[in-house]
Amino acid sequence: MKQTDTVKVDHARKARDFIADKERTDWHNGAITYLREKRDLGVGGVPEWEDLRNLASQIKTNVLGNLDDYLEEFEKNALANGVKVHWASDGDEHNRIVHDILKRYDTKMVVKSKSMLTEECHLNQYLESNNIEVVDTDLGERIIQMRHEGPSHIVAPAIHIRKEEVGQLFHEQLNTDEGAADPQYLTEAARQHLRQKFLEADVALTGVNFAIAETGGVVVCTNEGNADMGVHMVPCQIHSMGIEKIIPRAGDLGVFTRLLARSATGQPITIYTSHHQKPKPGGEMHIIIVDNGRSAHLGRDDFYTALKCIRCGACMNSCPVYRRSGGYSYGHTVPGPIGSILTPGFNLKKFKELPFASTLCGACSDVCPVKINIHEQLYKWRQVVGEKGELEKSKAMPLHWAGKILSSHKKYQIVGRLARKALRFLPGAITSNRFNPWSRQRELPKPPRQSFGEWYKQQNK
């Protein structure tokens, strides 16, 4: 990721814009909450759920501690399977590798299935600027692509869009009936449109859910079957993976396939769990292994476990801030709690606000299938932001004084007494002003007459 882009993502401002439409905010909150509820139902049927989480966490920790060895083992086995393996240090190199392959096939159009990695690398823009059409084939991805937007959720990329809006979009671009907004009807229109694209495509590209060191193969999970429609139709298939997608053994898939879909949508497993081991007869299969900042993240003692993430989306579905601020407020492909602990590592200046976009309630860590301590990392990133002198004035000043007051017993007592008095009489205009973002949509509770300390002394008199 380029470090030159240092324009701060102003989460608070973007969230404010999002919640300006109250009805839509409530609807979005409800849609995301529904996903979380389905997850809870799906998990309820698995008595060994906590064992699976522990195993997944231990397997991924083991992977990160031996990542170089596993990647070499993976490459060796993939090569033996007849797969071509490429390595890319960053997004630009990844895009160039893809482009070189496409040129050999004289490609005019490539079909792509959900891949957060290629979003991260801005592959679409790169290929389009080289006159190659890219068609995203997951329905949600196709919808946002037609709207020239990015995903707002890693599992349900178009979750922020109403069906009427999809109806209008398809009416304009796919000639569906005006005013038609029935999801069944719209999905059928997309099916016809995309089946045509699969037939026209020259090359297919997918993301990767798991890469198995032991067998040199990759696993891709979808519900729609779009990845398979793309990959099996064309002579040349490309799979792009981050270095952290490795799992050691085929048997580990038992753990991860049981956790992934249940955590994401409550389904016991995705409809299609596809294992690509070798190129099709007469075809070509490429795997691109991408770093793009991940190996640097591996060296951050307090934060490297974020690389265990299997992109299930459960943390954002559980996050009270994400649910009411929307995916776009995070300004990155991966939003929500996991995005907020990954992005500051990529670019601290740009994403320094994201660790603050949390109540630290811990719901994310509780739900995470690979047991990443997300909320603790959010807290730690706040300290890093402070230490690097990147705190906003509105946060830094109060914290500076809070630090002074909290470190002295005497000062704490005096300030406490003054505040209890003052808050009774100060008008809202002073407590709820533009320097105090906490006062928006909130009233301060009535201050108590006594502190606990004063009350305790009185009782013991």
Next chain:
Amino acid sequence: MSKSEILDRIKRNKPQPSTLPVVPDFATSPDNLDQLFAGALRASKGYCFSLDSIEDPEVWLKRQFPGTRNIASAVKDFPGNVAFEEINKPSDLRMIDVAITHAQLGVAENGTVWVDEKAAVVRILPFITQHLVVVLKKQDIVENMHLAYQQISLSDTGFGVFIGGPSKTADIEQSLVVGAQGARSHTVLLSG
């Protein structure tokens, strides 16, 4: 070039190695695996019938999939009218209405079947067909995914897929719609 750079960075930065856990199979060995399988499959909008209940496969296919013209069958009791030998490229299969294949394995906990490229004959067949019918032996149903991965040998195949129902999506306002990009319906026939 980039490979050695990436590996060097990983070597420098990687945390302390930890041990790889042994994964148990979590088997409880229930004796109604076929019922559990059918229940899970139906919950995912798939159909499940007993092969014995079908007297005449041809009649059954006509009734189940009315108006069907092109049938590709890899199962000998089910007559197809598409010759696989005449398929030169995957897109030749785009007219297929019904495809019938074997599955080597079924998984009770989620109703999936394992179809590898040998069973599918052409990799794209289970996806490009409008309707998929899979024949599975009852004794090939295992309890969960751990046992499933013990049974299949990934290294011996070029491609294989667990299929758990018809293609579906909930990308428009979370409404479940069956028949996204892949097969519109998914039927498993249990034999034995």
